[in-house]
Amino acid sequence: MERTGKPTINDVARIAGVSKKTVSRVINRSPLLNSDTRAKVEQVIADLGYVPNVQARALxxxxxxxxxxxxxxxxxxxxxxxxxxxxxxxxxxxxxxxxxxxxxxxxxxxxxxxxxxxxxxxxxxxxxxxxxxxxxxxxxxxxxxxxxxxxxxxxxxxxxxxxxxNDSEVVTEAVNHLIALGHRRIGLIAGPHGFRSARERRKGFENALEEAGIKLPRSLIADGNYTFETGLAAADRLLDLSPRPTAIFASNDEMAAATLHAARRRGMSVPEDLSIVGFDDTAIASHIWPPLTTVHWPxxxxxxxxxxxxxxxxxxxxxxxxxxxxxxxxxxxxxxxxxxxxxx
Known part of the structure; x- marks a missing residue:
């Protein structure tokens, strides 16, 4: 008997000998199917010319x-x-x-x-x-x-x-790396107020200094907003200090790149005069010179x-x-x- 009307998901399931749920998984490329089942259902779909009705399924x-x-x-x-x-x-x-x-x-x-x-x-x-x-x-x-x-x-x-x-833990690791190299005056460009990420990264920064017995003057902390412009203003404030920091941890790569820009404007050499660490490992971190030491955030x-x-x-x-x-x-x-x- 010749079938009339458009094929349905029930037709596909019946002919393929599987459940409607399995057909749905094939349609949506679910990773939960073995290749044989997928191939069998896809063949039935092709043979019937079945086209899923997205609106009906959404309903x-x-x-x-x-x-x-x-x-x-x-x-x-x-x-x-x-x-x-x-x-x-x-x-x-x-x-x-x-x-x-x-x-x-x-x-x-x-x-x-x-x-x-x-x-x-x-x-x-x-x-x-x-x-x-x-x-x-x-x-x-x-x-x-x-x-x-x-x-x-x-x-x-x-x-x-x-x-x-694990922002706090990895920032502690990054600052410990600076301390191990001999840095003691380390500046922080913090993230925006109200961001948990900014708090966690600042906590990791402060934990590293506290564990090393390094007292952190308030003047070595400048606020940013995760943007290049605010990073530039924060870096200028830190680099205006006397004595100025020998290293700066910036809470993201945009502000770390801005710190590099601020240092270069003053004729400073990075990393000889100033070490810089960022956070994110975005494309900018590896594209600028020198490329940034940074935290890879997956x-x-x-x-x-x-x-x-x-x-x-x-x-x-x-x-x-x-x-x-x-x-x-x-x-x-x-x-x-x-x-x-x-x-x-």
Whole structure:
């Protein structure tokens, strides 16, 4: 008997001898299938000419095939790297990424997030710091029944809702490296107030000096905002000191690059007159001269894992089949911007 009408997912499942869930996994390129099952279902799909109805599937899910990324972050490179990691995880699926910047200082911030989540009917959402550090956004997602993951510089949530790095510990390692080379007057360009990452990196910096018995004058700390411009102003303030620091740890690479610029404007040589360490290991760190010693922050891997956590329930029967890490250790990358201080 000749079949009439368009083939359905039920037709594919029946002919292939698998469940509808398995067909759905094939369509969405789930990593949970063996190659034989995938090939069999793909052949049936091709033979039938089956085309998934995205709108109907979204209606059945009561969600769109959208993953949200919500941020209030001045570091454009960081946001771009997060997008790259999430899109890598979502490649060859029907899911799309939608990015929403917000103002975390607004009195309507939480209502803005609620409106966005409800209007877009997201399948899941990722929060970047410092928005991710606000417990109320997690409570809102739980209230609305929306999957969420929070990125941070320290533990913020249970493992299925979090990806985090070890900022404090790795900054302590970086500053210990400077101390081991003989540096004692070490300046800090801190990150913006209200950012957990800035607090964690400052804590790591201060811990290293305290363990070495080095007293930190307040004058050796200058505030920045994770931008080149604020890093330049902070570096100028530190380099105006007498005596000036022999080394500076900048809380991200943008501000570390600005510190190099400030030193060069004064005719200083890096690393002979000033050692510089950054944080992030973005492209700028290896592209400038001398290339920066910096902390490699595995931001793309963290973002990829976060997206896979959001899709875990879609790929697995109970959401537990896709095991993704929650903690991502950062590592110190040694390059040419650090050397022992000049004698005298």
């Amino acid at each position: 059945a899910l009561r969600r769109n095939f959208l993953i949200g990324l919500i941020h209030d972050n001045p570091n454009a490179q960081m946001v771009m790297n997060v997008q790259a990691g999430m899109l890598e995880a979502m490649r060859d699926t029907e899911f799309e990424l939608i990015v929403r910047p917000i103002d975390r200082g607004s009195s309507t911030m939480l209502e803005d997030v609620r409106n966005f989540l409800e209007r877009q009917r997201l399948y899941g959402v990722m929060f970047l710091p410092p928005v991710s550090e606000n417990e109320m956004v997690a409570e809102l997602c739980r209230e609305l029944g929306i999957r969420y993951v929070r990125m941070g510089s320290a533990t913020l949530d249970s493992s299925e809702h979090m990806v985090a790095s 931001i793309i891997s963290m973002a990829r894992s976060a997206a896979l956590k959001l899709l875990a329930e879609f790929f697995g029967d109970d959401g537990s089949a896709v095991e993704e890490p929650s903690l991502f250790p950062s590592t110190l990358i040694h390059r040419a911007s650090v050397a022992p201080p000049r004698e005298g």
